Amino acid sequence: MSDRDDRGDIDDLVVVRALLSASNPVADGPLSALEQRRGEHLLALLLADTSARSHRPGRRPGRGAALRRRGVLTAAATVLVIASALVGLTTVRTHDRATATPLLPEPLLTATTGDHDRAVAALSDAARRQRGSAQAGTGPVLYARSQTYGLDVAIADHKSTTTARTTITDLWRDHDGTVRTDRYIQQVDRAGGDIGGPTPADDDRFEGRSDRPPAPPEFDPALTPTDPAQLLARLKARATADGYPIDLTVAHDVLSALRSGLTSPAQNAALYDVLATIPGVFDMGPVRDHAGRPGHAVGLVVSDQSSLSLAIEYVIFSDTGAPLTIEQVAATPPPGLRLPPVPTVESYTEIITTRRVPTVGATT
Numbered sequence: 001m002s003d004r005d006d007r008g009d010i011d012d013l014v015v016v017r018a019l020l021s022a023s024n025p026v027a028d029g030p031l032s033a034l035e036q037r038r039g040e041h042l043l044a045l046l047l048a049d050t051s052a053r054s055h056r057p058g059r060r061p062g063r064g065a066a067l068r069r070r071g072v073l074t075a076a077a078t079v080l081v082i083a084s085a086l087v088g089l090t091t092v093r094t095h096d097r098a099t100a101t102p103l104l105p106e107p108l109l110t111a112t113t114g115d116h117d118r119a120v121a122a123l124s125d126a127a128r129r130q131r132g133s134a135q136a137g138t139g140p141v142l143y144a145r146s147q148t149y150g151l152d153v154a155i156a157d158h159k160s161t162t163t164a165r166t167t168i169t170d171l172w173r174d175h176d177g178t179v180r181t182d183r184y185i186q187q188v189d190r191a192g193g194d195i196g197g198p199t200p201a202d203d204d205r206f207e208g209r210s211d212r213p214p215a216p217p218e219f220d221p222a223l224t225p226t227d228p229a230q231l232l233a234r235l236k237a238r239a240t241a242d243g244y245p246i247d248l249t250v251a252h253d254v255l256s257a258l259r260s261g262l263t264s265p266a267q268n269a270a271l272y273d274v275l276a277t278i279p280g281v282f283d284m285g286p287v288r289d290h291a292g293r294p295g296h297a298v299g300l301v302v303s304d305q306s307s308l309s310l311a312i313e314y315v316i317f318s319d320t321g322a323p324l325t326i327e328q329v330a331a332t333p334p335p336g337l338r339l340p341p342v343p344t345v346e347s348y349t350e351i352i353t354t355r356r357v358p359t360v361g362a363t364t
Contacts, residue, residue: 104164104189104339104344104345105149105290105345105348106345107327107329107343107344107345108287108288108289108290108297108314108316108325108327108329109284109287109297109299109312109314109327109329110312110329110331110343111282111284111299111312112299112301112310112312112331113282114282114283114284114299115282115283116279116280116281116282116283118282118283118285119276119281119282119283119298119299120276120281121283122283122296122298123272123273123275123276123281123298124272124273124276125321126268126269126272126296126317126321127268127269127270127272127273127276127321128269128321129319129320129321130265130266130268130269130272130320130321130322131265131266131269133265133320133321133322134265135264135265135355135356136353136354136355136356137355137356137357137364138356138358139356139357139358139359139362140174140175140356140358141172141173141174141175141356141357141358141359141360141362142172142173142222142262142354142355142356142357143170143171143172143353143354143355143356143357143362143363144169144170144171144260144261144262144351144353144354145168145169145170145171145261145351145352145353145354145363146168146169146171146259146261146349146350146351146352147166147167147168147169147186147290147349147350147352148166148167148169148347148348148349148350149164149165149166149167149345149347149348150164150165150346150347150348151163151164151165151333151337151344151345151346151347152165153337161190162190162337162338162339163188163189163190164187164188164189164190165185165187165188165189166185166186166187166188167183167184167185167186167207168183168184168186169181169182169183169184170182170183170363171260171261171262172357172360172361173222173262174360176214177213177214177215177220177222178211178212178213178214179211179212179214179215180209180210180211180360180361181209181210181211181212182208182209183207183208183209183210184207185207218234218238221256221257221260221262221263221267222262222263222264224257224263224267224270224271225267225270226264226266226267226269226270227270228269228270228273228274231270231271231274232250232274232277235249235250235253235254235274236250238253245304247278247279247280248302248304250274250277250278251275251278251281251300251302251313252302254271254274254275255275255302255313255315255326257271258271258315258323258326259323259326259349259351261351261354262354263354265321265322268321268322268323269321272317272321275298275300275315278300280300280301281298281299281300282298282299282300283297283298283299284296284297284298284299284314285297287316289316289324289325289327289350290325290348290350291324291325291350291352293318293324293325294318294319295316295317295318295319295324295325296316296317296319297314297315297316298314298315299312299313299314299315300312300313300314300315302328308334308335309330309331309332309333309334310330310331310332311328311329311330311331311346312328312329312331313326313327313328313329314326314327314328314329322351323351324350324351325348325349325350325351326348326349327345327347327348327349328345328346328347328348329343329344329345329346330343330344330346331343332344333346
């Protein structure tokens, strides 16, 4: 089959993405027979061992051969782009250095209030479903992969540069509590009113491998109690000892544990039950996260009166109750970020996978 056979107006990106759908957490529509043939042809080109095809001495490859190789390289680049996207890149933005318009994701949700009773019912149902679920995988090591997005700001000389950074994080918690973390920066955008202002912090501190010793048991998400009453008592006692507002602190600790990706279904259930006790939690109903995965969302105001901006955190969980995404949105961004006065995503964590594995470094 030649590159021109039966191609029509087929989009190679769509074709290859669908052929790699086993790695795609959000399934695309099925391919037509024509698209399937085109995709198989593309993959055959990529898998062909062109190094075994030597040219006759004294002869250079013709223009047709060069064009075929160019087609192979183009297809290879396409697959690499798609493969990286399927690993976790769910928000793709272009770099427009000529404008100060922020290259930021749209908030999934922006409401600041809603029905409390419906939120309690949704969280209780998610807790029930999680208690009936089993942890994926086997082995003594907990593994979690997530995509995180967040804003950072550097301020100097009455100017600020806002950095929007998207990162993939692989995390392994060994049986003794030690944790290895690998971080890969996917996207860094400069935004805000003073592009060209102070230099943001070195990106190296956001990327690479790190190891840390075991955390104290009361701060280790993997050791979260599975009894809601015990968990709530622990979190309230910690907030009281630190002199922090109880509801805000309990909510913060619950969301932090869910965001880690290191909690089991039974622990998720206890965390949901505790979150349901917070008076300000409200229901947002069905929604899809940044990866397009369907889920149900509840929200909670997580800022107090001393904050520069009203901040709302949303938890999205699947129909099995598994946490999918935790997103924090500012009703208007804090003044230092120098961004337009509209609801702005301050951070999100999208949990791609969480499972048990045999050794640190393994992913299955």
